[in-house]
Amino acid sequence: MGNIDKDSKKDYKKAIEELSLMLMYLTRTQDQNEYCKYRELSWKGYDFQMLEALEEDQMIIQPRSRRGYDQYLYLTEQGRNRAQALLEEYGLCDKDLNERFEFRNIRSEEAEQAAEIEQICFPPNEACAKSTMIERAAVAPDLFLVAVDRETGKLAGFLNGIATDEYLFRDEFFTDAGLHDLAGNNVMLLGLDVLPEYRRQGLAREIVFRYLRREQARGRKKVTLTCLESKVKMYTKMGFCDRGISGSAWGGEQWHEMDCTLNI
Template sequence: MDILIRKAITADLDLVTHIEATCFPPAEAAPREAFKERLKYYSGHFLIAFDEGTPIGFIDGFVSDDEILTDEMFADASLHNPNGVWQMIFGLNTMPEYRNCGVGGRLIEAFVELARKEKRKGIILTCKEEKIPYYAKFGFVNEGESESNHGGAKWYQMRIRL
């Protein structure tokens, strides 16, 4: 599989909305309007993976000086601070037929590399308990239960320092 990863553009709105709706339950999936805002404010922090032209996944998140990833951040893309020191991850999505093929890992590695190039202190994400070992493989450290109640689920904050 020849995976190409590139930064998103505003014309990718329908594509990323479709991937999100496929990958997450309705209570957790970001709506089209949220992606419209995200692409407007931080398309440079939004990477999409393709397999020979077929979109197969994405990773996104804005930059902030805040050290805690909050639910408000998911809802308000205008909080993006291009000069912030922490890169957030709001979503990592891989289409079901491409899971367990390394696509998510390639997206994480590309995001880490982007954050390094931009001289960020590190990357922060929240995930469900069962995903903690997955992110730990890439160097993320579990900081405990998050204050987030996004989608009514229990989340854990993880961080990698660069």
């Protein structure tokens, strides 16, 4: 244990706080609460004072029932980011998907790649045209979340949408990115794509959860999408409620309208 630089050592309290935050993050599981399925919870067997300090720093939320604190906590978006940064700093592994993929906003030079993926993922009558995809990425990059394979630097999947104060889905959202209103209360989702070679590994779920968490943190009220009957179960598992047959006639198909409430 020869040359430990005393000045660079964390103090005891800080070490416990950081290690606990990382443990909360690594052991988080999915919340089954009907209204916040997109959130993940962590059981709390930690020092109470340290939990208070983390809550004060807005890293975690500790739900309280009438009888006092519940036995679990939620990590905030800030808490997740901090835990991820700490894992890197400590040289520790994250969950597989976070190691393999970078999740971030699309860059303008990636819009054509996204349009090609869209052609692979959807039949011609449903796929978004290349010019529209390029416009969408330029107008609403904040609402265009991509998963980049860190090994190849290429997109593996994405989820895009636009914001609006409207409540009901209409097909013009698919073709006119000019309807995007950055300050809008609601988000209309327009495309969830994962390339075939990356499917069935939980990537779509991770992209959707991240998207919802981010929009919730931005104060958005509701996220709406349309999907074919065959995808209703998938989106239900991701926290969306089926509102029945939508008015959309996109691609000559019948669509279900589904939504997820983020803030009341």
